[in-house]
Amino acid sequence: MTLLQIMADDDAATVLLRTDDLDRIAENLAPFGITLRRWATVPLPADAAQDDVLAAYRSEVDTLSAEGPYPLVDVVRMVPDDTDAGVERARAARLKFLEEHTHDEDEVRFFVEGAGCFYLHLGDKVYAVVCTAGDLMSVPAGTTHWFDMGIRPGFCAIRFFQAEDGWVAGFTGSAIAATMPTLDELLAPAASDLLSLEGERNG
Numbered sequence: 001m002t003l004l005q006i007m008a009d010d011d012a013a014t015v016l017l018r019t020d021d022l023d024r025i026a027e028n029l030a031p032f033g034i035t036l037r038r039w040a041t042v043p044l045p046a047d048a049a050q051d052d053v054l055a056a057y058r059s060e061v062d063t064l065s066a067e068g069p070y071p072l073v074d075v076v077r078m079v080p081d082d083t084d085a086g087v088e089r090a091r092a093a094r095l096k097f098l099e100e101h102t103h104d105e106d107e108v109r110f111f112v113e114g115a116g117c118f119y120l121h122l123g124d125k126v127y128a129v130v131c132t133a134g135d136l137m138s139v140p141a142g143t144t145h146w147f148d149m150g151i152r153p154g155f156c157a158i159r160f161f162q163a164e165d166g167w168v169a170g171f172t173g174s175a176i177a178a179t180m181p182t183l184d185e186l187l188a189p190a191a192s193d194l195l196s197l198e199g200e201r202n203g
C-alpha cells in the first residue's frame with residue numbers, strides 16, 4: 001500500500017495528512033515537480049538477478065529511457081537475511097541512504113517488490129512517501145530527502161540515472177532524519193489505534 005504522511009519538519013507528531021489514496025498523494029507531490037505513476041508488476045522468481053528484473057520490465061524501461069536519457073539503469077535488491085552477516089549487510093545498506101541529502105540529477109525509481117520510504121523535505125514539511133511494488137517515482141534534482149529501507153529490508157527497485165557515475169549524494173549535515181518516524185514506525189499501527197480497535201470489537 002502506497003502511503004503519504006506529511007509532517008511538520010520541526011515536530012513529527014504534527015501529522016498534517018496521512019493518506020493511501022494515490023490520486024491525493026500525486027496531487028500533493030505535483031506542486032514540487034514530483035511525479036508518482038504506476039506500472040503493472042510482473043511476478044519474478046525469488047532468486048531473480050539484475051538482468052532478469054530488467055528483462056521483465058524491458059518495454060517499460062525502454063519507454064522511460066526514451067524520455068531520459070538514462071545512461072545507467074541498475075537494480076537494487078534486498079532480501080531479508082537474518083544471519084549475522086545478513087543483518088550487518090542490511091544495517092550498512094540502510095545507513096547509506098538514511099541521512100538527508102540531495103542529488104545533482106533527478107531521482108527516478110521504480111519499485112518492483114517490497115517497500116521503502118522516501119522522506120522529502122519540502123519547505124517546512126516532511127513528506128514521507130512509502131513506495132510499494134508498482135510505484136514509479138521521480139523527484140527533481142536538488143530536492144532534500146533521505147530514504148529508509150527499514151530494519152529488515154525487503155525490496156527491489158530499478159534506478160534510472162541521468163549520469164554514468166551512478167549514485168552520488170551531497171549530504172546536508174542535518175540531523176532531521178533521526179527525528180522522523182522510521183519506515184517500520186510509519187507502517188506499524190499506533191498502540192492507541194490498536195486499543196481503539198480492541199474497544200470497538202469488545203464494545
Ligand SMILES: CSCCC(=O)/C(O)=C/O
Nearest residue numbers: 076097109116146147157
Ligand atoms: C530505492 S533505491 C535506493 C535508494 C536510493 O537510490 C536513493 O537515492 C535514496 O535516496
Ligand SMILES: [Fe+2]
Nearest residue numbers: 103107145147
Ligand atoms: Fe536519493
Ligand code: NI
Nearest residue numbers: 101145146169
Ligand atoms: Ni538519495
